[in-house]
Amino acid sequence: MFESLTDKLSHTFRNLRGKGKLTEENMADALKEVRTALLSADVHFRVARNFINEVKEKCVGQEVTKSVSPGQQVVKIINDELIQLLGGDSPEIPEKKPLRVMMVGLHGSGKTTSSAKMGRWLTANGYRPLLIACDVYRPAAIDQLEQLAAQESLGFYAERDHKKVAKIGKNALQYAKDNGYDALLFDTAGRLQIDKDLIEEVKDLRKTIIPDEVFLVADSALGQEAVNVAQHFHEAVDLTGIILTKLDGDARGGAALSMKAITGVPIRYAGIGEKPEDFERFHPDRMASRILGMGDVVSLVEKAQENIDQQEAEKMAEKMRKADFNLEDFLSQMQQVKKLGSMQSILSHLPGMGNVQIGDEENNKMKRTEAIVLSMTLQERRNPKLLNGSRRNRIAKGSGTKVSDVNQLLKQFTQMKKMMKAMRGGKGKKMMRAMQEKMGGGAGGLPKLPGMGG
């Protein structure tokens, strides 16, 4: 697990508070940390170096504000700079019919899946898309596209007996015209950027179909190679955008920065899941916090939305508000949290928590708690007051724990309930507000820095 950059920098800058100005000298260590963070996030060496130099220029001479730690100040500058670099000017798809889109990329980057996802997305935006199978090499690649097209009710065109990709492309243009399709998606075969013959093939296809958009489909977990790949493809087919795939993984995604920085080709879309609807416009702010390892609160919130039963959550919130919360609710809440994945993976999404290690011990503790609650009768769970000595004894035996464990859990539960009661009052509201502010509230990469207004 990567230590959050914010934590590292706070540490490096510890002695700088109130020292007046940021200078090249007092920032040297910190910038080295930033460089290491970027390199371990797979940002290309050269891009990392240039980036550091730019940040240095921006930082030097800045006053160290009293309310913010210098570490946070530098991180803010870095974050803004990153968003700027990643985002820039990402254009919309031109409003044009027929629209011609071509997908290129390495093997296994997700071209076929992205073609189908984009087709679905275009349908939602008022187009009638046609998927065109131009991968004549990989076994069953045509079948894959055909199945996806059928599944998403998109048009499909292929010539199974032909290997001449440019010819297939040309015929597809006619087919689309004859059948009233107004968005053409050309799914090409995966190829190495240095494979001369195959690169010629896509160049030919490009000349024939004259696409409005040429997208490089790139895996967000790409390593240092990303720069080579993007550069070569850009030279060969003049890319208009990058689609970043598998962003639902946990790669830090430095490759995105490298590709954008070196080629200037904007990152336009992102694949964010297995399902056809998991496709969206690229968000530079989220990517920036991800690369810096500052936690991705937005993703966590989304993950929670995906996994937690909304009704269940509302019911729970209502119960908490009324302080009418029993052990049964406690259990169901615990099970909801478990759906989010291991505690470790939840924490790794939170800023500043990346380096907190949750060992088996914590997970076992959760399991033990669950076992204890599960050993209670429904009545006991709903009304914990029933739990006298002999019942506690039985529960301990049933769950394979000690009576003291049961007692401890009940004590914790009582405290929790007390807290909920307290929250009902005016003091509680204030507390909640403060907590919300701390959590950053709403989208946007950088979590609100304590002490920065608000």
Add this chain to the structure above:
Amino acid sequence: MAGFFAKFKRGLAKTSRTIFSPIGGLFGSKKLDADALEELEESLYSADFGVETTEEILEEIQSAYRKNKDLRGQEAAAIGASVLKQVLAGSAGQLTAAETPPTVIVLLGVNGSGKTTTTAKLAHRLTKEGRSVLVAACDTFRAAAVEQLRTWCDRLSLDLIASQRGADSAAVAFDAMQAAKARGKEFLLIDTAGRLHNKSHLMDELAKIRRVLAKHAPSAPHHAWLVADGSLGSNTVEQARVFNEAFGLTGLVVTKLDGTSRGGALAGIYRELQIPVFFLGLGEGEEDLQPYDVDHYTQAVFGLGDD
């Protein structure tokens, strides 16, 4: 072995040429200077070895340079190779057969890493070595994954057990295990669906495959290999860690090394998890799966000869 090395070098030779040539003969007979050292740093980082290994290699070369300002590129390369060799010592896996056949090998990995192609190539390789092999298509999720494997199996005359898309992958594994036993196959290769390692429900599905196999033979699967895309970076280490926790990995296959990627992430994985590497994928043809060897790998990465 010589044939293997030639192939391996052809794959990785593109690599050493493209990466190390812009350095202007850095790894040639020219003497090093400060600029060359910085370029060296860049080229080392670009191999995806990870910050730790890269810094170790750099330190060794720099300290040698401090002692001897006449250090030549070739000598620096040899130092680099020897540091990497130390890091990778013992990382070559040996494929052992189970006591009672079939020996079951499960191939796992994230989407698009090359599992299906690797399954086909590995089956072909074992068949050519005179082993009897059965292939199981347990990727029942991706569109046309079964067809992809079936095309390979038809082309290479391999036996395949498959169901249709959407079927229970563990059920296919169960049937395949039964068939492998009944047909007296020596090896059973199981191709699984690509899954991102941070999706817990998909990882649970793997656990089910394991349970089902163990019903037939408590020691199965005998091998569980992560198929990793060689062009990916540091996340491969994370992938290996999580797949290892969820399923228990016994090995690694690094694919797509016929381009300019050098798959340096395998160093990070071996360093942290001591998971050995069995094969490297060096191209799209059925012959392009080659056994991994520490010496050959390190020599090829640093553009050294095969002596």
